[in-house]
Amino acid sequence: MTAVVRYFKEVFEGAASLVTGMMITLRYARRKPVTVLYPMERVPMKRFKGPISFVVDDKSKDHLCIACNACIKTCPSRCMSLKADKSAVDGKRVLTDFKVNYMLCSLCSLCIDVCPTDALRHDDPNYDMVSLTQKDLVMDLLDPFRQRKTPLTQIPVVGNAPAAAKPAAAPPATPPAAGAAS
Ligand code: SF4
Ligand code: SF4
Known part of the structure; x- marks a missing residue:
């Protein structure tokens, strides 16, 4: 093969490759995008298991936990804890x-x-939870109910009911490697 023939062969192959690529680009340009402008746009995540949270009862708008400790005893990761007190009312x-x-x-x-009362669920929409501190990942499930001052969080207590086991402590922050660049 002479140099001239080789030259035109490479030019033809390059042009064919360019046309093929442009055709694929044009074909996908007419299709509906499969991506979204996250985080401005969010998609429902079917079957996604988010963090454990409390179910909100439709009628009372309160939580359904009766502090029975069944979940605490069952959790294989020992990552749940609860405290319960005695109601000063009844x-x-x-x-x-x-x-x-x-x-x-x-x-x-x-x-x-x-859970005997179906008080727990996976927080499905919460699929992008992120934190700069470990402390923020120890979640207080009662906090949203306290903020709304739901009836169950407003019951006066005398504080002598036995507490359940505490969750495993957050692991210590990894120290920076010796000699690491700052
Ligand atoms: S049992 Fe423990 S490890 Fe399992 S989902 Fe519940 S909190 Fe998480
Ligand atoms: S099993 Fe259900 S009712 Fe019992 S302590 Fe856990 S969340 Fe509350």
Whole structure:
């Protein structure tokens, strides 16, 4: 093959490759995009298992937890804790604190399965949870109810009911490697 023939062969192959690429580009340019402008646009994530959270009862708008400890005893990651006190009104057990350490949660759903009142769920829309501190990932499930001052969070307590096991402590922050560039 002479140099001239080789030259025109390479020019032809380059042009053919360019045309093929442009045709693919034009074909996809007419299709509906499969991407979204996140975080301005969000898509529903079917079957996504978000962090554990409390169900909000449709009628009372309150949580459904009766502080029975079943989820605490079942959790294989030991990442849940609750505190309960005695109601000053009728002596019944009242939930006063409920925390989940999301750093340790394996999203196994066992706590949801054992709950006798269906008080727990995976927070489906919360698929982009991010934090700069470990502390923020220990979630206080009662906090939204306290902020709304729901009836169950306003019950006066005498504070002598036994508390459940505490969650595993957050792991210490990894120290910077010696000699690392600052
Ligand atoms: S989903 Fe599993 S690991 Fe997470 S809190 Fe529930 S029982 Fe524990
Ligand atoms: S199993 Fe359900 S009702 Fe019992 S402590 Fe856990 S969340 Fe509350």
